[in-house]
Amino acid sequence: MEATYKPSRSVKIAAALMLLVGVVAVITGFTTDPSRTWANLLLNNLFFLTISIGALMFYSLQYITNSSWSAMFQRIPLALGAFLPVAAILMLLLYFGLPDIYKWAQPGITETDKLIAHKSPFLNVPFYMIRIVVYFVLWISLAYALRKFSLKEDQQADLKYFNKSSYFSRIFIFVSVIFFSLAAIDWIMTIDAHWYSTLFGFRVMVTSMYYAVALIVLLLFFLNGKGYFPQLNQAHRHDLARYLFRFSIVFGYLWFMQFLIIWYANIPELTAYYYPRFVGEWQFFFYAEPLINFAIPFLVLMSDKVGRKKEVLISISLLLVVGLWISLFLQIMPGSYGAIRFGFVEVGLWIGYAGLFIIAVLETLSRSALVPKNHPLLEESVHHHL
Amino acid sequence: MSYKHIIGVFDDETLLLKAFRKLKENGVNIKDIYGPFADHDLMKAFAPESRxxxxxxxxxxxxxxxxxxxxxxxxxxxxxxxxxxxxxxxxxxxxxxxxxxxxxxxxxxxxxxxxxxTQLFPGKEAKMPDPKAMDDRFYLVLDQNFNPEDIKGWLKESGAEDILEKEIDF
Incomplete structure (x- = not known):
């Protein structure tokens, strides 16, 4: 119970090597094809930012609903949120690559493109950068507050920290629902500046929790394999499987609703987005996205006897990591870089970011007790059964 | 067709669960359980598999x-x-x-x-072992496939509040 996780030497070396691969990929990318590298940087930044925000939303949701089952491993989603400051710095560095990714950021575009000129009060570089700063200041300060109260509870058994966490969770969920939806519009939807979908921000925001739960599963079983969380039982696995199952339905629903309405309405500006994906050269990814993110998890996790098996949970979570990448690849690449390229830059950059993510998360995880000490719902969580 | 059944009355679901496990171990045929609310452990123990x-x-x-x-x-x-x-x-x-x-x-x-x-239909009259069943007590209905004295002893041991013997149609 008192154990604190210390990442072993081999894990640290592996993460550092991954980071090195990423640095090599960035260098090769910028020397060969800068525009492709900028698009990939955005993709990978969003990949891990999605997980961080989703994990913190999951954490807040546990406080808002007074859930006890997850109290035991609540430090895991909290640690997954530790990538936020790193993501903030990397996101601000994208300033130098904005014209490579976004058409609206290219100088002189407002004179030739009437639609972008009309949208320019919102879509201009200074306001865009201000928005990014505002998002990150809000998220990081709230994540810091949530972490502070959780750690103070370790030192002093007092219900007031639980109540404060609960209060800040409510603020965080509102802030993330509003501002992560807006951020998704800013970062992804404006790549195709002529196109819009009113569902887009909500879809990205809600499904972020889907992938966060997948990462929580992976990290939880990684630590469980090392001997931590010996109290993890079938009921916990059952609840995690149900989380993934419900979110797979949510994903399928929102993904299809966005497509169906645009397909049916047949408005040229909107179908221009789906045309290269639905019938053009991106078709493979278009069909792979719902298959990996919806169909396979839905069918596999349908039976709880299968879903609560550790191996099944881990393989579905690994599949969802691929699913998130494909989903972002399909949303970012056609509009920014415009051609399908899958090579060392894509793989290397992802590995580099993953290394950075692992370092940030495991460092944060090792700085506090793995199991919160004075959480009022801890006993209920340890003895969780259905 | 009505047979004589032994009914154990409990006022606590944890005691009932204990009695249930003990009787099951000894091979007593448990016909049905009546209670004011559903208990997950009991439901799992009584009917583990639903098709x-x-x-x-x-x-x-x-x-x-x-x-x-x-x-x-x-x-x-x-x-x-x-x-x-x-x-x-x-x-x-x-x-x-x-x-x-x-x-x-x-x-x-x-x-x-x-x-x-389950042979249910709207308007079907409920079969109750006792008019008071499902009010505030748990009723454990058992077959008499053993020496009734043994069954009664096990029920008493596990903390049954009352033990009834009744002819009920099941």
Missing amino acids: LPYMAFIYGVMTIIGAFGFLYYTAVIDYPLNYGGKPYFNFPPFVVILFLLTILVTGGLSVFTFLGR
Whole structure:
């Protein structure tokens, strides 16, 4: 119970090597094809930012609903949120690559493109950068507050920290629902500046929790394999499987609703987005996205006897990591870089970011007790059964 | 057909669960349990395996296939209408109807399967071991396939509040 996780030497070396691969990929990318590298940087930044925000939303949701089952491993989603400051710095560095990714950021575009000129009060570089700063200041300060109260509870058994966490969770969920939806519009939807979908921000925001739960599963079983969380039982696995199952339905629903309405309405500006994906050269990814993110998890996790098996949970979570990448690849690449390229830059950059993510998360995880000490719902969580 | 049954009355579900496990170990045939609320552990112990989800899955698959055939027949073969220049056979608009029909038909058939399997119907008179059963006590109805004195002893041991002997029709 008192154990604190210390990442072993081999894990640290592996993460550092991954980071090195990423640095090599960035260098090769910028020397060969800068525009492709900028698009990939955005993709990978969003990949891990999605997980961080989703994990913190999951954490807040546990406080808002007074859930006890997850109290035991609540430090895991909290640690997954530790990538936020790193993501903030990397996101601000994208300033130098904005014209490579976004058409609206290219100088002189407002004179030739009437639609972008009309949208320019919102879509201009200074306001865009201000928005990014505002998002990150809000998220990081709230994540810091949530972490502070959780750690103070370790030192002093007092219900007031639980109540404060609960209060800040409510603020965080509102802030993330509003501002992560807006951020998704800013970062992804404006790549195709002529196109819009009113569902887009909500879809990205809600499904972020889907992938966060997948990462929580992976990290939880990684630590469980090392001997931590010996109290993890079938009921916990059952609840995690149900989380993934419900979110797979949510994903399928929102993904299809966005497509169906645009397909049916047949408005040229909107179908221009789906045309290269639905019938053009991106078709493979278009069909792979719902298959990996919806169909396979839905069918596999349908039976709880299968879903609560550790191996099944881990393989579905690994599949969802691929699913998130494909989903972002399909949303970012056609509009920014415009051609399908899958090579060392894509793989290397992802590995580099993953290394950075692992370092940030495991460092944060090792700085506090793995199991919160004075959480009022801890006993209920340890003895969780259905 | 009515037989004589032994009924153990409990006022605590944890005591009932203990008695249930003890009797099961000794091979006593447990007919039914009556209680004011559902207890998950008890439900799992009494009926660990429900086949209803498998039936629901089969109904769902059958409905999807049937509804697809129906949609294909109406939209393509029998009454093809041109909406906005789209081809007659189109999967995207089918999905919503398939989804809703699957929920409706699977839900309905599952309810009827459940009613048929448990021989229930609206307006059926409930079989109660005692008029007070389900008020504020748990009633554990047992077969007399053992020496009744043994069963009564086990019930007493596990903390039964009262032990009744009644002829009930099951």
